[in-house]
Amino acid sequence: MAGPKDLDPSSSPRAMLGAELRHARERKGISQEQLGQLLFVSGSFIGQLESGTRRMQWEYARMLDEALGTDGFFQRNCGAAAKSKYEEPFEEAAEAEAQATAIREYAPLLIPGLLQTPAYARAANRAYDPTVPEETVEEWTEGRMERIRLLDHPTKPLLWTVLDEASLRRETGGRKVMAEALHHISGLARRNRVIMQVLPLGAGAHAAMQGAVKLMEFTDAPPLVYFEGVRTGRLEDDPATVAQLRFTFDLLVASALSREKSLVLIEELAQDYAHEEHP
Known part of the structure; x- marks a missing residue:
């Protein structure tokens, strides 16, 4: 049986990755709590990965591939789902x-x-770091x-x-x-x-x-x-x-x-x- 296809970056990668996770877990016949125990996380965390609420980090992707036998699928695709337009760590x-x-x-x-408002956000962002270029402040404000x-x-x-x-x-x-x-x-x-x-x-x-x-x-x-x-x-x-x-x-x-x-x-x-x- 063919494995899951890699995700299309133009789609909603996180939602698709979560749907694939739910499908792989159910095919394995284990609950969210049971899968969470294998990853040393809560069952609710697995639920949030499946719903796309939480981002899948590479280390979790590696452990999921091992636990679910998905042949590296989650490791290959977690990068696309991790892309964000917001600054770290928020x-x-x-x-x-x-x-x-x-x-x-x-x-x-x-x-x-x-x-x-944009003006308030710009002032707050500038206060966070008075040394960054104006383009960075504008990028933060746009986010x-x-x-x-x-x-x-x-x-x-x-x-x-x-x-x-x-x-x-x-x-x-x-x-x-x-x-x-x-x-x-x-x-x-x-x-x-x-x-x-x-x-x-x-x-x-x-x-x-x-x-x-x-x-x-x-x-x-x-x-x-x-x-x-x-x-x-x-x-x-x-x-x-x-x-x-x-x-x-x-x-x-x-x-x-x-x-x-x-x-x-x-x-x-x-x-x-x-x-x-x-x-």
Whole structure:
């Protein structure tokens, strides 16, 4: 019997590679959990590879070929599925984000990527590395704007964001840029495209003081949580970890202003920035 054909790079390589993985696993007669044990990963991780939510790394491809007897198919094709238009180390999270049906995010220090304007993104990218060429900053910014296009759909994905008031008061790019950024956020909220709340400075200590929270849900794969730090980021699928971070997000929502009061605060700050007043 002929083996599977190599993937066509012009198609959706990751989705096709995942479909081939599911086919090979079922032909072998083993479950996702059983295959995961052979690779020393969880069954949910295998499910995410099969759905195309997670990228297949070469080392996993080698182990899959050995476990499933696929004659090097996954090693030959994981390179095509690994190509990304996003910068490392955030590319896997950005690609998972594009497939999510629901995204819940708390941003403590800056306006999150999906809510940024080009000018705000450009200022943030320049701050990440003041020494890189302008072309690199533009490339990063274009990648960020490409991610934002997923909001072009009127209802999907569900985006629920809790913004820390500190991120709204940090002048990133100057007052004109901030005014535009906050007007953009209020516009999304008024069009009912996002659920947006502000965690006020007056809330005091809260459940996520140590960092950002980002949770993603999918139609045919287990949920993920994304941890991001300075020049680093990683996805986690451990159910207990995901459940704990979901609880953390729920606590943040409980401490945040209502949607109506959040919108009032954002629009007042936008007006302050636009009129050169000190918020």
